[in-house]
Each structure stands twice: as C-alpha cells, then as structure tokens.
Amino acid sequence: MIIPFTDLAAQYDALRAVIDARIRGVLGHGQFIMGPEVGELERTLGSYVGTKHAIGCASDTDGLLLALMALGVGPGDAVLTTPFTFIATAEVIALLGATPVFVDIDPDTYNLDPGRVEAALLALAERDRRVHPLPSAPATLTPKGVIAVDLYGLPADYDSLRSLCATHGLFLLEDAAQSFGGRLHGRRACSFGDAAVTSFFPAKPLGGYGDGGMVFTDDDALADAMRSIRIHGKGRDKYDNVRIGLNARLDTLQAAIVLAKFEAFPEELAKRQAAAQLYGELLGAEPSLCVPTVPGGYSSAWAQYTVRVGGGRRDVLQGQLRAADIPSAVYYPMPLHLQGAFRHLGYSRGDFPLAELASAEVLSLPFGPYLSEGDLAACALGALRALESP
Ligand SMILES: Cc1ncc(COP(=O)(O)O)c(C=O)c1O
Structure with missing residues (x-):
C-alpha cells in the first residue's frame, strides 16, 4: 500500500461517529449561517488558546484581512513579514494597498528573524536599501506592524518580536495557520500577537472539511471591529452597516466538523x-x-x-x-x-x-x-x- 502524505482518511475512519453526528445536528437545525456551532467553537477554542475573544471566519486568509482592516492598515503603510511562507500572509497586505516589506528568516527555525526586523525598520527610517533590502515604493512608507508566521507549527520568536513591536509602536499579528496546538513558555500559539489567526484548511493540525479559520485577540475594540467587518461591516444588525466589510463568516457545518475533531x-x-x-x-x-x-x-x-x-x-x-x-x-x-x-x-x-x-x-x-x-x-x-x- 502507498503511504499517504497526510492521513485524513484514517482520521475520518477513527472519528466517523462523532463527525457524522455533528453534521447531522446541523442538517437537523438548519442554521447554516452563524448557527450555534460557530459560537460553541469560538468559546471552546478561545478557552483552549487562552484569549478573551475568538472569532470564527471563512479562512486564515480572511482572518488576516479582518485583522489588518480592523487595525486600519492601508496605502502608505509598511507591514513587515517573512518571504518564506504561503502567499496569503503577504497577499492581504497588498490587497489593502499597503506594502509588504520582507525580512529574512532564522535559518534554524525558518521563522522571521527579529534582528533583521530591526535592520529593516532602520532602513525604512533612513530610506536606505544598503541597510536592508526594501521594496521600490514611490513614497515614504510608514511602518505599521509585523506579521510573524509560525512555520511548520513552530511559534516564531515572540519574546523578541513582542518587545521590538512595543518599542517601535507596531502591531504584531501572528499567522498561526500551521501552529494551532504549538506552545512557547507554556502559552499556546494563537495568543502571542495583538491578534492571531489560524486555519481550518483540511490539512492543518486542526482542520475541517473545507475552508475555515479563527481570529484570537484580547483586545475588546479590535474584536468588536473584526466581528463587524466579518459580516459586511454590520452595526446593530446586518442591515445597519457602519463600515465597509466582508463576507468572511465561518460556515456552521465547518464549525461542527472542527468541534468534532477537536475532541481528539x-x-x-x-x-x-x-x-x-x-x-x-x-x-x-x-x-x-x-x-x-x-x-x-x-x-x-x-x-x-x-x-x-x-x-x-x-x-x-x-x-x-x-x-x-x-x-x-x-x-x-x-x-x-x-x-x-x-x-x-x-x-x-x-x-x-x-x-x-x-x-x-x-x-x-x-x-x-x-x-x-x-x-x-x-x-x-x-x-x-x-x-x-x-
Ligand atoms: C502560513 C499560512 N498562512 C496562511 C494560509 C492560508 O490559510 P487559508 O487557506 O485558511 O486561507 C496558510 C495555508 O496554507 C498558511 O500555511
């Protein structure tokens, strides 16, 4: 028998009863959009990760977008990140008209090297490519934040990144698409930045059977803004629109599947x-x-x-x-x-x-x-x- 690269079929064999029961539950109540499983998953994973807020969303990519929009990222802003990641991490920066400023990795962990982040900030301040490679942006770029990625499941160096971001007044966003369940000094991945985002893409450590994701934060104002942007910039309700938003909701069915898988x-x-x-x-x-x-x-x-x-x-x-x-x-x-x-x-x-x-x-x-x-x-x-x- 050929060895599979991932073992999703074996996982379904092992968890079939609970997954099927959860799916039947959703088919039974019929609340396919923002049904009760979405809130249940938010409470369950929020308490596992240890953050005040957990917000289900349509994918890690949409979660990153929600966070960047809520943080007010736009044209003229520089967001520093690693070039050794999936396109989504930097795509969302460009989608908002901001500029990704790449920073090389630590060759041992493959994660963003905080020392090089310092060099990139200096280069941006002095507009000097000799200090660190910079994008050829026409105007001055204002450093706004850092997106760190926990590649292959290993959290980035948040001890250094957090103090660096605090010193320079930058936000820190954790792209934890691959690291749900990882830890640093006993704290769980998804709890390190001003906000963190994970993915329920099927092959991820906690995957569903389609697209899905979750954003985590301790910041009440950021959480409110992300909850609004997730549903077309809603205010009191979805027909009261207070800002430009997205359709970035987590499907009830995916939430139900992830709840079933979380048991194991x-x-x-x-x-x-x-x-x-x-x-x-x-x-x-x-x-x-x-x-x-x-x-x-x-x-x-x-x-x-x-x-x-x-x-x-x-x-x-x-x-x-x-x-x-x-x-x-x-x-x-x-x-x-x-x-x-x-x-x-x-x-x-x-x-x-x-x-x-x-x-x-x-x-x-x-x-x-x-x-x-x-x-x-x-x-x-x-x-x-x-x-x-x-
Ligand atoms: C580091 C990283 N960021 C973002 C994504 C995008 O995740 P999603 O497919 O849930 O949007 C992935 C998925 O492969 C990823 O590995």
Missing part, C-alpha cells in the same frame, strides 16, 4: 509529537539531512515534518522517494519576494538569501497522527536509502 485534538497532538520524535531518532544522525530544530521553551504543533537536504540534492531525493512510492512536498518552492505577484515591489534574487536557500533545500515527509510507526519508519528508511545511493 489533544491526543492527536501527542501523537504528532511522538511521530516527530521517531523521525528525529531515525534521521537525526544522517549527516546529509538536517532535522527540525525546536529551541528550548518551544513546542511545535508539527503541521509538517520538514527536513533540509543541502548540496542541490533535494529534488533528486524527492524523485527517488517518489520512485519508492513515498510522497513528499516542498513548502515553499519559491519565496514570496521572487513571486510574479510581487514583481512590482522590485525585489531581486539574493535579497533574502536564507529564505532562498531554504526554498531550495526543504522537503516535508509523510506525517500525521494516524500514520503508524511502521509507515513512518518505512519513510525514514526510504529517505536514508535514497541518500546512500550515488
């Missing part, structure tokens, strides 16, 4: 941790591979198990694994500053060398709480065999 989430998270540990034991000694780094005080939600293969061997290894029926994936093959969508920013190859190198070297292996130890060992062995061959 703590156990699944422990299994993800055990799977990552097993891969680490089997692959950690291989000199031509770099296994993930989890610094002290952090724990990853292990959205992916991503190794690094240097010397231009990554694509060869991926081909060899494919030949052995072992799927793998590259998150992400092209950093955002080199994407056509951001050509107008005028960045070039070499601006963010660490993100560029990571894009050429990372490879995510089959992973998930329902893959057996045997499957994981077969994947690890397949990778080791492939690396031995000339």
Whole structure:
C-alpha cells in the first residue's frame, strides 16, 4: 500500500461517529449561517488558546484581512513579514494597498528573524536599501506592524518580536495557520500577537472539511471591529452597516466538523509529537539531512515534518522517494519576494538569501497522527536509502 502524505482518511475512519453526528445536528437545525456551532467553537477554542475573544471566519486568509482592516492598515503603510511562507500572509497586505516589506528568516527555525526586523525598520527610517533590502515604493512608507508566521507549527520568536513591536509602536499579528496546538513558555500559539489567526484548511493540525479559520485577540475594540467587518461591516444588525466589510463568516457545518475533531485534538497532538520524535531518532544522525530544530521553551504543533537536504540534492531525493512510492512536498518552492505577484515591489534574487536557500533545500515527509510507526519508519528508511545511493 502507498503511504499517504497526510492521513485524513484514517482520521475520518477513527472519528466517523462523532463527525457524522455533528453534521447531522446541523442538517437537523438548519442554521447554516452563524448557527450555534460557530459560537460553541469560538468559546471552546478561545478557552483552549487562552484569549478573551475568538472569532470564527471563512479562512486564515480572511482572518488576516479582518485583522489588518480592523487595525486600519492601508496605502502608505509598511507591514513587515517573512518571504518564506504561503502567499496569503503577504497577499492581504497588498490587497489593502499597503506594502509588504520582507525580512529574512532564522535559518534554524525558518521563522522571521527579529534582528533583521530591526535592520529593516532602520532602513525604512533612513530610506536606505544598503541597510536592508526594501521594496521600490514611490513614497515614504510608514511602518505599521509585523506579521510573524509560525512555520511548520513552530511559534516564531515572540519574546523578541513582542518587545521590538512595543518599542517601535507596531502591531504584531501572528499567522498561526500551521501552529494551532504549538506552545512557547507554556502559552499556546494563537495568543502571542495583538491578534492571531489560524486555519481550518483540511490539512492543518486542526482542520475541517473545507475552508475555515479563527481570529484570537484580547483586545475588546479590535474584536468588536473584526466581528463587524466579518459580516459586511454590520452595526446593530446586518442591515445597519457602519463600515465597509466582508463576507468572511465561518460556515456552521465547518464549525461542527472542527468541534468534532477537536475532541481528539489533544491526543492527536501527542501523537504528532511522538511521530516527530521517531523521525528525529531515525534521521537525526544522517549527516546529509538536517532535522527540525525546536529551541528550548518551544513546542511545535508539527503541521509538517520538514527536513533540509543541502548540496542541490533535494529534488533528486524527492524523485527517488517518489520512485519508492513515498510522497513528499516542498513548502515553499519559491519565496514570496521572487513571486510574479510581487514583481512590482522590485525585489531581486539574493535579497533574502536564507529564505532562498531554504526554498531550495526543504522537503516535508509523510506525517500525521494516524500514520503508524511502521509507515513512518518505512519513510525514514526510504529517505536514508535514497541518500546512500550515488
Ligand atoms: C502560513 C499560512 N498562512 C496562511 C494560509 C492560508 O490559510 P487559508 O487557506 O485558511 O486561507 C496558510 C495555508 O496554507 C498558511 O500555511
């Protein structure tokens, strides 16, 4: 049997009864838009994460947009973020007419490097590209905030980012699409920024069966604004519109499915941790591979198990694994500053060398709480065999 890259089918087998019952519940009451499951999920996940407010939304992308709109981001604003992420993180900045200012990563964690954020702020203040690569914006850019991404499930360096943002009067937004369940110093991911957003895309650690997401914040005013923007800028009701908004609601059916899956989430998270540990034991000694780094005080939600293969061997290894029926994936093959969508920013190859190198070297292996130890060992062995061959 071919080993699956993710184990959603096995998860459904295990959780079928509770998922089906939840779906039937929604079909029974028929409140498909903003039904009671949306509020129930908001209360459940808000209390798990430990924030005052949790606001269901249509996707992580829409959640980021809700937060940026509520924070008043617009033309002339610079929002600093990593180029080593999914397009959504920076797309929302550009959608609002603001300018993404990319900052290179820490090569060990793949997350935004706070030291380089400082350099980018200095470069923006002095309008000096020699200090740090900047976009070729026609006018002066005002730094407004930072979007950090918890890549592969590992929270970014929020100790540094939070104090840096406070010093410079910037907002901090946590793109926790991949890190629901991760932790830093005992605090859960989705609780680190002025607001944080997660995704219920099916392959995420807590995924639904379609699009969905949730925004978390402790800030009452921000929460009120995001709740309004989520439903067409509603005021007292949806026919009283006090601002320009979106249709960015979380579907009741998706909320119901995520509620069902959340029952198994703590156990699944422990299994993800055990799977990552097993891969680490089997692959950690291989000199031509770099296994993930989890610094002290952090724990990853292990959205992916991503190794690094240097010397231009990554694509060869991926081909060899494919030949052995072992799927793998590259998150992400092209950093955002080199994407056509951001050509107008005028960045070039070499601006963010660490993100560029990571894009050429990372490879995510089959992973998930329902893959057996045997499957994981077969994947690890397949990778080791492939690396031995000339
Ligand atoms: C880091 C990151 N940000 C944003 C997104 C977008 O999430 P969604 O599909 O829920 O909009 C993803 C999903 O892949 C992601 O990994």
